[in-house]
Amino acid sequence: MYANAPTPVCNEAPEEYMKIFEDVCRQKKLRITPQRLEIYSELARATDHPTAEMLYQRLSAKMPTLSLDTVYRTLGTLISHDLVHKVESTQNQARFEVQHLHHHHVICRNCNAITDLTWNLVDHTNLQGELHAWGKVERAHMVVYGTCAQCRAQ
Ligand SMILES: [Zn+2]
Ligand SMILES: [Zn+2]
The missing domain is CATH 3.30.1490.190 (Ferric-uptake regulator, C-terminal dimerisarion domain)
Known part of the structure; x- marks a missing residue:
């Protein structure tokens, strides 16, 4: 190893993210729908930068009416409001994370x-x-x- 080696980022408490989510939605007049809330909150808890399919699988037991299409559309909305980031990856499938400290x-x-x-x-x-x-x-x-x-x- 060399000097100044990168160190892993500690995860913030998920409650902190929910406060950010609510503040940004209020500021940008984005309606807090159950889908937006659940998808954002699932992503805030995840540490593995999941794909839309992974999020869909994790949420479908809790939200049986949720479709993969809705997950994609909701992620698109959250990205356009700077709440979620698309992450560079080695795969064709996009990976996501909530917007948080620069890393x-x-x-x-x-x-x-x-x-x-x-x-x-x-x-x-x-x-x-x-x-x-x-x-x-x-x-x-x-x-x-x-x-x-x-x-x-x-
Ligand atoms: Zn590996
Ligand atoms: Zn990240």
Whole structure:
């Protein structure tokens, strides 16, 4: 390992996210429907950056009338209100997470696991200087690819 190695992000309490959700919905006049609430709350509890199908499977016992199509549409609405992020992945299927503290991702090419990490060295690099001629930098997100310890042990 090298100095300034990335460290995993601790998870925030899910209740914190629900407060953010309610505040943003109120601000943006987005109606809090049972579907939006349940999908957001399931995603806030998840630490594995699930696909829409995974969310649908996790919620269908609790919400038997929920369709996969509704999960996709709801995720789209939540993304457009900056409550949910689509995450870069190695698969064709999109992966999602709730919008929270700025962080980066490590992706295992073998099992496709996506892990959060903080990386202060990257966050404190002045990209603005490097990219001044290119335009305005809004955010920088690093994706690290490799093979996780679990897969390597197999
Ligand atoms: Zn793996
Ligand atoms: Zn993440």
